């Protein structure tokens with residue numbers, strides 16, 4: 282799979298098969314994150330991989346899912362993630378671009394996972410204090426995001442927006458993700474409509 286294909290076909294997944302992900306594959310995702318662009322090449326990001334069955338439920342309890350779908354968006358028993366990557370900033374590594382660095386690293390994780398057939402959900406709705414305590418994360422680290430992982434147990438498709446950017450599920454359970462049209466976001470040499 283080439284990079285463009287992965288970018289176009291990757292979609293957020295929130296229902297997962299319960300097969301474990303080999304640790305070496307998870308490690309490959311961190312390797313992809315490690316190689317992401319970084320402001321000043323200062324590389325403040327570190328990554329905690331959680332795949333111990335005893336820890337999964339504790340992490341899950343700190344996360345919120347698919348706000349537009351209400352309870353329907355939350356993975357049920359038997360479809361919860363089988364691993365997580367907790368994305369951290371090491372506060373001892375000076376940087377003026379922490380959020381850009383984190384985001385570039387996460388996108389590498391999502392695309393590399395997709396290329397391996399692994400589904401992902403980038404999660405910002407994290408109870409960070411609770412998760413910090415649960416995972417005994419020391420003070421010199423701050424949790425930025427969590428990436429939930431597992432082999433996909435749902436189909437998600439992209440579509441052009443029709444007046445709303447809210448993702449939705451059809452009667453067959455297919456997840457639809459509206460994206461803005463290219464002609465609405467591309468300004469060629471001058472800003473349109475001005």
Ligand SMILES: Cc1cc2nc3c(=O)[nH]c(=O)nc-3n(C[C@H](O)[C@H](O)[C@H](O)COP(=O)(O)O)c2cc1C
Pocket residue numbers: 291292293294295345346347348402403404405406407437448458
């Ligand atoms: C910064 C950020 C935070 C997000 N937080 C959440 C979240 O807390 N819970 C969730 O279910 N999805 C979350 N998502 C996933 C988005 O809902 C998803 O990317 C969006 O609906 C577009 O779908 P796509 O990833 O398939 O293109 C987040 C995505 C980003 C980039």
